[in-house]
Amino acid sequence: MGQGIRLWFSPARVREEGTTPDYRFSLANERTFLAWLRTGLALVGGGFAVDQFLPRLHGSLRLAFTVVLLVGGALCALRAVNHWVRCERAMRRGEDLPLSRFPAVLALCVGLLAAAVVVLTLIGWTN
Numbered sequence: 001m002g003q004g005i006r007l008w009f010s011p012a013r014v015r016e017e018g019t020t021p022d023y024r025f026s027l028a029n030e031r032t033f034l035a036w037l038r039t040g041l042a043l044v045g046g047g048f049a050v051d052q053f054l055p056r057l058h059g060s061l062r063l064a065f066t067v068v069l070l071v072g073g074a075l076c077a078l079r080a081v082n083h084w085v086r087c088e089r090a091m092r093r094g095e096d097l098p099l100s101r102f103p104a105v106l107a108l109c110v111g112l113l114a115a116a117v118v119v120l121t122l123i124g125w126t127n
Contacts, residue, residue, distance in 0.1 A: 007085045014085065018092030025091055033084040040076030043069050043110075050117070057120060068113060072106065 007014055047069030054062055079102050086098045 004082065004085055007089075008081045011085070011088075014088050014092065017089055018094065021091040026088065029084055029087045029091070032087075033080050036076055036080030036083065039106075040073040040080065043073035043076060047073065054117070054121070057117075061120065065113060065117060068109070072109065076106070 047066045050057075050062060050069060051066040054065075057065075079100075083098070083100060083102075089095075090097050
């Protein structure tokens with residue numbers, strides 16, 4: 001993991017491994033990276049939206065939802081760069097692309113959080 005984190009800040013070192021893949025694969029990997037960054041930004045925006053636009057929601061719940069969304073956004077950003085490095089290295093080495101449970105976990109958490117906000121809003125659990 002330590003070497004992987006160093007590669008986040010020195011992507012040129014990734015090129016020292018294996019052979020250069022077809023540039024289209026590297027560009028697709030970069031687009032995936034950018035999509036994960038957009039997802040992270042959307043979660044951060046969602047966190048601010050919950051805090052600002054659900055003021056009547058019980059204070060501790062609003063804070064919990066806000067923090068969960070903000071942390072989720074930060075995790076998406078970190079996951080994006082980590083996954084980019086792992087995929088780029090795998091492509092250069094001719095290995096299978098790395099698998100991740102992160103998308104499924106993220107989808108489940110966002111779905112549950114959205115459902116909770118809807119239910120709490122509908123039953124009117126407010127201050």
